[in-house]
Amino acid sequence: MKIAFIGLGNMGGSMAQNLLKSGQTIFGYDLSEVALQHFAEAGGVVCTSPQAAAKEADVVITMLPAAKHVREVYLGEHGILAVLKAGSLCIDSSTIDPQTIKEIAAVGQTKQVRICDAPVSGGTLGAKDGTLTFMVGADAQTFNAIKPVLSLMGKNFVHCGDIGTGQIAKICNNLILAISMTAVAEGMALGVKLGIDPQALAGVINSSTGRCWSSEIYNPWPDICDNAPASRGYKDGFAAHLMLKDLGLAVDAATQAEHPIVLGSMVQKLYQQLCQEGDATLDFSSIIHQYAPHQCLLA
Structure with missing residues (x-):
């Protein structure tokens, strides 16, 4: 399985490191050179853009500061939905408004890409220790499909309902x-x-x-x-x-x-x-x- 991780800050960086500890190959991108350096030192494959990280991925995880960043990464001029292969899964763990992720998921559906919201609780300590709680908004099939990946970064996985309900819970x-x-x-x-x-x-x-x-x-x-x-x-x-x-x-x-x-x-x-x-x-x-x-x- 090829996993891309976009957003390697205080939370995302630790989450990506836990994926790396499990032996996964992770392709990562962040605007911060320092974050990329830490990611590389942990064994990650540094990419030059979100598209470069995501183009061959089976699963993409995004952990970004705000809705505008999530929208840009997925739907922008160089957004990842333009290059993702059909059948891939996207897990957005950012904390944003429910409407934005619903809109992005609707576009993904037209490209046969499943997108769900899975914001987290547990803070930076939980991210480092791999004990996060994931609040997932997705259909049952998608929830079951992403649980093996989430289990590498957290301990609790709550299926809150359809797309957007994870954000409501968060x-x-x-x-x-x-x-x-x-x-x-x-x-x-x-x-x-x-x-x-x-x-x-x-x-x-x-x-x-x-x-x-x-x-x-x-x-x-x-x-x-x-x-x-x-x-x-x-x-x-x-x-x-x-x-x-x-x-x-x-x-x-x-x-x-x-x-x-x-x-x-x-x-x-x-x-x-x-x-x-x-x-x-x-x-x-x-x-x-x-x-x-x-x-x-x-x-």
Whole structure:
């Protein structure tokens, strides 16, 4: 099986490396020379364009920042749908709006190329460890066809429904994640301000009803979780500007559906402020800086 991987950033690069560890031959492309160098050092075959990576592939995986990038890679002037062979499978693991992937899949169908959405949860740690959860929007036949490939990069595979439902699940999950991270940041900062040791407070939260992934695995206060970005200067995680993008997707979807999204809108404004103040490229747990900038920046 020939696999192409387009988008080798913090998430895609680790996912591609797990494919390589399984002995697969992977043809990769990314705009970043550094990302391509890491991919090559891991044993990947570096290609000069998305088309070059995809033209002989049986399976193509894309992990890109936003809908405009996904649309360009698939449908642009040098898009991969122009060169993909009939019968090939495309797995888009980007986080985008459901309508875009539906439109791309419809074009793929005219070329006998099956396209599904399979965004992920688990963050950069899950990508490195191969423990991601995939939320798949596809028909049952396509879902079963891609599971062997997904199993090389993750542990959980949820068939959410038809094309686009994977994106719906991801948007809702990240909405909850952003809200919970902000809640943990607010609570941790308040506790420290009132005089409790952050380690003690985290211990209470994580053995009580406030416990959640954002508090236990990815705590935004420095030195609570050794492997969390907060303990390495908020670097090399899921960038705040990407979380802001995902919150925008959730707010837009709610607006179109005429559905209330009160907390999501409030958290979106906090992330907008965070990014405007210079933390856009830091991990999204740096939302703590909205509550305790002095303590955390010096930690």
